[in-house]
Amino acid sequence: DVKVTQSSRYLVKRTGEKVFLECVQDMDHENMFWYRQDPGLGLRLIYFSYDVKMKEKGDIPEGYSVSREKKERFSLILESASTNQTSMYLCASMTGLVYEQYFGPGTRLTVT
């Protein structure tokens, strides 16, 4: 059974803080993704990574960066958190052979 975990379920941060969200998967998947989910907007891709140290921008990368130093771990970084980054953040992983994405439980981030 694929397991994707995220470091926190709920997080409250102040405007201007640097925020790290971590995602870990245990199935040796090559591909990992970060989405944000907002009511009425669906799931929007922030960044994805298809290999260690490789990354590509998604549809809404502004204000975010990512790090993938190990295959199982993909981090999302908010360099200077702003209130418009208050959202649910979902991580996902996928092999290159089967296109099913396995999602983590999500981190609800509130920036005040």
Place this chain on the structure above:
Amino acid sequence: GENVEQHPSTLSVQEGDSAVIKCTYSDSASNYFPWYKQELGKRPQLIIDIRSNVGEKKDQRIAVTLNKTAKHFSLHITETQPEDSAVYFCAAKGSNYKLTFGKGTLLTVNP
């Protein structure tokens, strides 16, 4: 880039009725179309998918149809049950591994 439109945004049906959710996509190179179900407070999970070389796929009470010429695909749920109540997302995959999701449909099945 790819654009996926999903309709309706909300759908309310009586238990036992059928439900249909429709999506259109813009990129003719897209070749994989999954549907995800997200129950309240849970993570999205794949329920069915279809590839571009297939027109229809069924799995018990759910089915997906694909019309490549018209660039649209649909999810059909028959004999709906209260546990089918959830948000459903369609998505399309282009030439890389990126999925573009629709905005979601909140399905409510009334007992």
